[in-house]
Amino acid sequence: MKLQKIDFEPIGRRGECPAGQSLLEAAHQLGVELVSLCGGKGTCHRCKVQVLAGRVSPPTENEKGTLSPQELKNGYRLACETYPLGDCKLSVPPESLTAPQRTQVEGLEVAVSPEPPVRAYHFELPPPSIEDMRADAKRVLETLYQQHRVRCCTIDLEVLRSLSPQLRSGNWQAQASIRGDEIIAIRPWPSRQLGLAVDVGTTKIAGYLLDLDSGQTLAAQGIMNPQIASGEDVISRITYIGKSSSAAARLQRLVIKALNQLVVDLCAEAEAKTKEILEIVVVGNTAMHHLLLRLPVAQLALSPFLPAVSKALDIKARDLGLRIAPGAYVHLLPNIAGFVGADHVAMLLATEVWQTGGVTLALDIGTNTEVALVSDGEIASVSCASGPAFEGAHIKDGMRAAPGAIERLRLVDDAIEYQTIGGAPPVGLCGSGILDAISQLHLAGVLDASGRMGDHPRVRTVGEQREFVLVSEEEREGWGEQEKRPAITITQNDVRELQLAKGAIRSGIQVLLDAAGHAVPEIEQVIIAGAFGSYIDVDSAITIGMLPRLPLCRFRQVGNAAGMGAKLALISQRQRVEAQRIANRVRYIELTTAPNFTQTFINATYIGYHESG
Template structure:
């Protein structure tokens, strides 16, 4: 056995032991050390770079590491084998997906604006902001030698008499505490209960009559890259806590296909489930509860919005049928999950509401997003776009809706980009470039003076648009200008340096290269070709779009002009575009808060037409035509042509 030490910039080393010949990335995974490997560890992405500090590794040089880098100790973790005691440095960019769990400052109006707007919009549409959770004030006769009815029957009879319920269910954890609570409060209690549409009552908890009781609810958006959560008061809708973190499954691959493949290996399903629940969701709950002084066992209901694969992996179900023809998942909708079934650390009897999936690759996150985008309540023709590892689209109005999904890849969330990262501290989220000097000006997420360590999605859009606007790259994404920030490696591949090592918060320059740009061109091409293909299938033109609602947590917002400039969005008036943030989490929040909203979400999923793009012969031609900046047909982007 050999000692393996992972070193981080924070100074918090992690040490473990490994057998000779073990793969370094596998050792990191087993030790719960986050090293980004979007390709799943097959050496195709080059993002699992670590720096050899001490000892030795059996590690060949790959195309992702230059001679100079290799000489300085840089290695790919996925192709490195343990040969003896070893210490490696894990740079910030390699662990950015998992680092810096963020607990939001709820005093910031921007943090809660989207949720307040969602509530107001749904209420204006006639949906009541009421749910099935309530606090029942119950008084019972004190038992005596003449009244020997047991505690459970006494409570059930009192609840039925007071509410008219047809049946009352008391779970095990209520039974275990009834005796003490009843006698301490002289048989006057407060019950946390849920009433079903059939009039049945489920009692989650009992408290003494004078106890202060808050019914907590948990809303979660499980993205392929990022997981976000809200802790709320179910009775008032008040947001008690908000937090986000990287999805712990990221080390098994950046996309759902790699994760499904990993889940089918021996013990894989359990590893994927533990990564999302034990390493991501439960720590988020713990952080929010600690910050707000709330007890996790007082969370009695949970709503999840996620894509179809994430739903299945969270539930510990097989995902392989999702990726195999005829692409049939275990469920599109289900009401059968409870917290104790899958190990969520809240009240064990908490019911888990899952936003319904529409297809194998259009999930509940899109249904929830469509709910709060309000497409279904407007006569105008609107387009809803959720930018993530998969690009999902919904087009329609109050009369019809159609959806589709395209494989954009992880580029919008920093994957497939050498300096890419999720939208967390240290990420460049906006950028402009001086046309004459080619020097950048950028804003970085985090506290004032935060140094950049990489680019998040909105920053990538800005940088590529600015490189094109200033003539530094051509429509193919190749560098055509020279300067101190433009350089070429030994193979002739060009790159642009946003921050040199001394300016950056990392151990390397922050730069974007031609491979990165090519990956992003394909990602933006997938979005625009999907828009064109879906509209063409119903004889619509892009000029007929009245509004575009863009969602996704890729930064504080998207510069829509830049998104149009590079050919990602259609060239229509900028005022038609609206960035609505994390609509998936907002949808989960409203489903939690409103029974009407929950029902509406199911109704939307049932009535939405799903278009499978792979069955449309013209889609691939559209996609190939989009793999230019802005497009091979420049007449589609007159504003970009005029600028250039």
């Protein structure tokens, strides 16, 4: 029977399905729970997917009547009526899933007094007369100085276009929102001043809606970065851009569209208006930063790995296509070098590790992992290409953190005890579950230090590859699965993928320690940030040699610290100054040029590697 490879993004679920199955049948076989209220009859129109790559059957008459011409042109189809004609890559919109993927927005909270870059001032003008024929704009500028001693030089053009009718409809009083020496909004008094903090990750985007005056968080949401359809890591996206002159513009459009939808969703949650948002702060690694601004990225992957720009930037939101207040700005925190960007600066800002004495290690674990070592008042940082394995990519039964993903796992005698997200029937493994599985198999002696899989009652050989059965076909039937579904396993290739990912992180740590002349026991504190880092079992990470062997009391998991840093920079000008100081202090180390890096990396791929600790 001919098999076709189907890849469901951004969930990260992929596998082989027999030819002749619809995309809906393939989804259900692979554990992707598409909405299908009509049972696949084509009447509920809820199983919409987008075909990103590959050939599929032509649209049916039902699809032509249900989907708009633009949707069909963009590759949208009803999964129940579409049949793959070969290998396919699909994007699944959130509304087509029965349950959403888990994204990390929570993180540590840091108290800071609001000192926003945008200030609100109430003013009242006397009605104009034949004796006072000053222009409306001039009267506003002079009145603000007279009433508040605020000297403004400019009024945003879009604000100026609506100024005259707004003053007259408001009976000559209003609220001016001033940023620096520029009036960026004129609105009725009193009006809320809101801001948006955004962490644009390689895989996920986290957004926070705040009241600029109080610093209160009104809403927070996480979504997938839609650019993932064009590459699961930064190098893949840079390669994608190099193949087409229009690719960079397309990736920028994707992220801008996602940010605009995030704005709408956050405002709906907070019962706010999008035009009330007067400031946005964005953080991300240098690649995400450059793709957002459509700056060149090829040089990021070439020695000496220089960004196009490193200083903090202030850009009109409308120039990027962001639909908030017309005069609002986007502030981007400074980058450092290579792929160490504004998100790393934001993480250091939020955790305040740069102010600590002693030796502190700080990691923001993700598809692209940044690691900083703070010692003797110095900060050194590296970027580790840990890759998408922690997101479930390149793992046979891997998936991202969604209901049914195994997130905790223990091997007790010959039995597997596991916990799934949402308590749902097991579908696959997310990053923390993969980490636990490798750790448990190593402790049980199934995996040796080289990663080779040995004998065990649950080990079997399929084709030319060994695999360890975590949940058998029979055990899945015990969950009441109506269709017979394949076992969930960890294969020998999965182990190798995990070794590469954890080896990248552990070698980065070792390079930093060697450069600073420190040994593992001297590390007094380890800060673990990032969505993946929030959910891992630290003991498992130590067992496999991804993290240094230290007492558990020295580890602190802080959630989305980069997002918290973005929030701090949003409400406090002083924090923006601190962010620039941090960026100026960081010494970037390029891993590939570090002494003996190749051997360090090879050593770090060994399971249980703790050579220097």
